[in-house]
Amino acid sequence: EKGGYKHFMHKEIHEQPRAIADTLRGRMLLTEGDVHFETWNLTQEQVQTFTKVTILACGTSWHSGVAGKHMIESLARLPVEVELASEFRYRDPIVEKSHLVIAISQSGETADTLAAFKEAKRLGAHTMAICNVIGSAMTREANLHVLTNAGPEIGVASTKAFTTQLVTLYLLAVKLGRMRGTLSVEGAQEHLTHLTQVPKMIEDVLKCEPQVKRVAREFMNAQDFLFLGRGPMHPVALEGALKLKEISYIHAEGYAGGEMKHGPIALIDEKMPVVVIAPKQPHIAYEKIIGNIEEVRARGGKVIAILDEDDNQADTLADHVIRIPAACALLAPVVATIPLQLLAYHVAEMRGNDVDQPRNLAKSVTVE
Numbered sequence: 001e002k003g004g005y006k007h008f009m010h011k012e013i014h015e016q017p018r019a020i021a022d023t024l025r026g027r028m029l030l031t032e033g034d035v036h037f038e039t040w041n042l043t044q045e046q047v048q049t050f051t052k053v054t055i056l057a058c059g060t061s062w063h064s065g066v067a068g069k070h071m072i073e074s075l076a077r078l079p080v081e082v083e084l085a086s087e088f089r090y091r092d093p094i095v096e097k098s099h100l101v102i103a104i105s106q107s108g109e110t111a112d113t114l115a116a117f118k119e120a121k122r123l124g125a126h127t128m129a130i131c132n133v134i135g136s137a138m139t140r141e142a143n144l145h146v147l148t149n150a151g152p153e154i155g156v157a158s159t160k161a162f163t164t165q166l167v168t169l170y171l172l173a174v175k176l177g178r179m180r181g182t183l184s185v186e187g188a189q190e191h192l193t194h195l196t197q198v199p200k201m202i203e204d205v206l207k208c209e210p211q212v213k214r215v216a217r218e219f220m221n222a223q224d225f226l227f228l229g230r231g232p233m234h235p236v237a238l239e240g241a242l243k244l245k246e247i248s249y250i251h252a253e254g255y256a257g258g259e260m261k262h263g264p265i266a267l268i269d270e271k272m273p274v275v276v277i278a279p280k281q282p283h284i285a286y287e288k289i290i291g292n293i294e295e296v297r298a299r300g301g302k303v304i305a306i307l308d309e310d311d312n313q314a315d316t317l318a319d320h321v322i323r324i325p326a327a328c329a330l331l332a333p334v335v336a337t338i339p340l341q342l343l344a345y346h347v348a349e350m351r352g353n354d355v356d357q358p359r360n361l362a363k364s365v366t367v368e
């Protein structure tokens with residue numbers, strides 16, 4: 001059932017080209033420059049009255065929400081707040097009828113997300129669930145649900161659920177942008193064309209595995225890791241760090257590049273590997289992230305840089321370079337996540353850990 005792989009997680013990482021193709025199937029209307037969700041029930045009028053989007057999620061799904069904020073704000077020009085579902089109910093949240101509240105959850109059963117979602121619904125928001133499990137509690141609770149279609153995810157560490165959430169959020173941003181009139185037909189066609197290329201891009205980026213394995217071998221005994229990214233790469237840094245701590249038990253932190261000088265820079269010495277996610281994209285502040293690489297190097301830190309395949313500006317600065325195919329800014333998170341999943345997997349596997357069932361963790365956290 002693991003299809004020749006030693007662990008479900010490894011199989012699920014490699015399933016991503018197919019999983020993403022399944023997420024996209026039947027939903028991209030290229031000629032019309034529109035998106036079709038089977039379950040969609042919002043009218044243009046409703047969509048135009050939305051004043052805000054609130055995303056509720058936990059863990060990896062929260063990271064996809066942070067990336068989704070960039071997508072929705074950029075294409076639909078709606079302000080998006082991304083909330084940790086576990087915090088939401090315990091303050092007095094501002095929820096109005098004109099708000100669209102989106103729960104993101106692989107399982108659709110996470111107790112904190114479900115409770116926050118119910119509370120938002122009670123307060124009068126319009127609710128949408130983005131889930132991977134048909135018929136799950138959140139899909140039943142929601143006014144509208146959209147499935148990610150990743151197929152069953154068995155490994156406790158979420159991989160294909162995350163990347164399919166990102167793609168679903170991208171489709172949603174295009175849909176909302178069209179309905180709100182902030183995105184033209186041609187604009188939407190361009191975004192959808194980028195999306196059609198993603199499954200092939202993931203296939204290509206998976207070829208970096210031997211290189212990632214070498215990095216994993218060199219740093220498998222590190223005590224700490226730092227992950228840096230800016231703009232849409234910030235949630236990727238957070239996700240890379242979460243993946244590593246979950247299954248390898250190495251302490252790791254994800255930071256927005258600009259925040260490094262406000263604290264974590266004090267940690268950097270020659271024992272500290274720093275993964276810098278730096279594809280060359282406008283909203284990723286490329287020059288600034290290269291500055292971060294220089295700052296790390298100046299303090300003896302070891303830099304593992306995730307760079308576009310044709311980037312020959314930064315490659316001499318890093319100790320290790322992992323190449324990824326160039327994608328547009330909003331899709332780069334999908335592509336850049338793959339080497340980080342592989343890094344966490346190989347470090348954990350080399351350390352002899354139980355990759356699919358890491359200690360203390362459950363696949364679905366059904367307690368608040």
Ligand code: M6R
Binds near residue numbers: 107
């Ligand atoms: O099923 P959900 O997406 O609601 O789960 C949320 C988190 O528990 C989950 O993403 C967790 O952080 C994963 N173990 C991450 O790999």
